[in-house]
Amino acid sequence: xxxxxxxxxxxxxxxxxxxxxxxxxxxxxxxxxxxxxxxxxxxxxxxxxxxxxxxxxxxxxxxxxxxxxxxxxxxxxxxxxxxxxxxxxxxxxxxxxxxxxxxxxxxxxxxxxxxxxxxxxxxxxxxxxxxxxxxxxxxxxxxxxxxxxxxxxxxxxxxxxxxxxxxxxxxxxxxxxxxxxxxxxxxxxxxxxxxxxxxxxxxxxxxxxxxxxxxxxxxxxxxxxxxxxxxxxxxxxxxxxxxxxxxxxxxxxxxxxxxxxxxxxxxxxxxxxxxxxxxxxxxxxxxxxxxxxxxxxxxxxxxxxxxxxxxxxxxxxxxxxxxxxxxxxxxxxxxxxxxxxxxxxxxxxxxxxxxxxxxxxxxxxxxxxxxxxxxxxxxxxxxxxxxxxxxxxxxxxxxxxxxxxxxxxxxxxxxx
Numbered sequence: 328x329x330x331x332x333x334x335x336x337x338x339x340x341x342x343x344x345x346x347x348x349x350x351x352x353x354x355x356x357x358x359x360x361x362x363x364x365x366x367x368x369x370x371x372x373x374x375x376x377x378x379x380x381x382x383x384x385x386x387x388x389x390x391x392x393x394x395x396x397x398x399x400x401x402x403x404x405x406x407x408x409x410x411x412x413x414x415x416x417x418x419x420x421x422x423x424x425x426x427x428x429x430x431x432x433x434x435x436x437x438x439x440x441x442x443x444x445x446x447x448x449x450x451x452x453x454x455x456x457x458x459x460x461x462x463x464x465x466x467x468x469x470x471x472x473x474x475x476x477x478x479x480x481x482x483x484x485x486x487x488x489x490x491x492x493x494x495x496x497x498x499x500x501x502x503x504x505x506x507x508x509x510x511x512x513x514x515x516x517x518x519x520x521x522x523x524x525x526x527x528x529x530x531x532x533x534x535x536x537x538x539x540x541x542x543x544x545x546x547x548x549x550x551x552x553x554x555x556x557x558x559x560x561x562x563x564x565x566x567x568x569x570x571x572x573x574x575x576x577x578x579x580x581x582x583x584x585x586x587x588x589x590x591x592x593x594x595x596x597x598x599x600x601x602x603x604x605x606x607x608x609x610x611x612x613x614x615x616x617x618x619x620x621x622x623x624x625x626x627x628x629x630x631x632x633x634x635x636x637x638x639x640x641x642x643x644x645x646x647x648x649x650x651x652x653x654x655x656x657x658x659x660x661x662x663x664x665x666x667x668x669x670x671x672x673x674x675x676x677x678x679x680x681x682x683x684x685x686x687x688x689x690x691x692x693x694x695x696x697x698x699x700x701x702x703x704x705x706x707x708x709x710x711x712x713x714x715x716x717x718x719x720x721x722x723x724x725x726x727x728x729x730x731x732x733x734x735x736x737x738x739x740x741x742x743x
Contacts, residue, residue, distance in 0.1 A: 367417055368419070372400060373665070420436075424631060425629075430634070436466060437635040437639065449672060450467070454471050455468060456696055467633050467649050474596060474597050474626045478491045483592065491593075511569040511592070514586065514591045516576075518712040526697065532550045534548050534550035541698055552725070583600050587603070601666055
């Protein structure tokens with residue numbers, strides 16, 4: 328998964344639209360005479376040589392110049408919406424699937440339902456559903472992800488623990504045993520990183536985020552309160568989380584750093600956390616396991632999707648690149664270039680995925696998408712993020728914070 332964005336239609340001045348273009352980083356080369364020109368915006372995670380090479384390859388064969396520009400993930404959705412609302416913006420986007428319903432509802436993305444229909448079955452249904460709002464699909468799944476448990480094998484061996492925990496009780500007892508002497512058993516995140524990582528706990532305890540109509544928050548049900556208390560209690564009650572987690576507000580790199588330095592023995596993260604390990608501590612002895620189970624198994628589905636914006640003047644040319652990039656023959660772009668899992672059902676036959684990534688593939692059956700509602704960005708990255716911070720900073724009790732968040736979330740749904 329990308330680092331999750333602060334999504335929502337935010338108030339902004341017209342100057343931000345210009346700033347979005349001026350601050351973009353990427354290949355700004357002009358198209359050759361007679362070439363079509365397309366601009367693609369993505370997070371800086373994807374705006375790298377792998378995507379640019381793919382764009383150049385496709386462009387050379389199809390007489391189109393594709394300019395790839397990258398923005399910090401936390402700013403991407405806001406910049407897309409601001410630029411498009413101002414009459415500018417990119418032709419194509421690669422964005423977190425949870426922001427697609429909001430962009431689609433704002434009529435900022437082309438409805439690609441009919442274009443995707445012939446090949447829709449080639450993609451994981453959950454990823455297609457995540458990019459769909461009120462029956463209309465507004466983007467094509469690119470990669471898929473879910474959250475699993477990473478654990479430090481060396482620290483486990485040192486403590487005489489032979490395997491990763493499989494239940495909540497085992498997680499807590501293991502985390503306690505691995506805490507002490509400046510070392511901690513488990514890692515959490517603050518703000519939106521903390522709220523995003525809460526959803527598996529909720530589902531595993533039998534709770535749900537919203538009602539079936541998507542009009543009322545239900546995450547503060549008794550099941551939700553029990554899961555929230557356990558989750559927060561890892562820090563508040565049991566002290567198995569490093570105090571520095573309060574500063575994890577801007578990037579997954581901050582979150583994973585204590586695992587790299589072997590100050591934390593376990594954390595939950597998607598496959599996007601594997602590349603930083605390979606780069607930052609390639610010798611780290613770690614394993615990947617399914618999330619410890621509560622009443623049932625569950626994890627949160629993530630990933631990115633590729634969409635065509637309403638600013639695009641040549642939708643056919645843009646769609647040509649989208650369908651090519653998300654096709655079977657280009658899975659190597661994700662696997663080799665990003666160590667990401669393609670959102671295609673044939674990914675299980677790929678030989679380029681290592682054992683760690685295969686765990687994520689195996690766990691995909693338990694992955695659930697977040698609600699496809701226009702207010703989701705506000706709920707996850709403002710309402711729930713603020714609620715989580717008031718808990719971990721001990722400004723509100725967990726129960727009060729979750730009840731207040733549910734009220735605010737229901738109000739946000741009524742506005743959306």
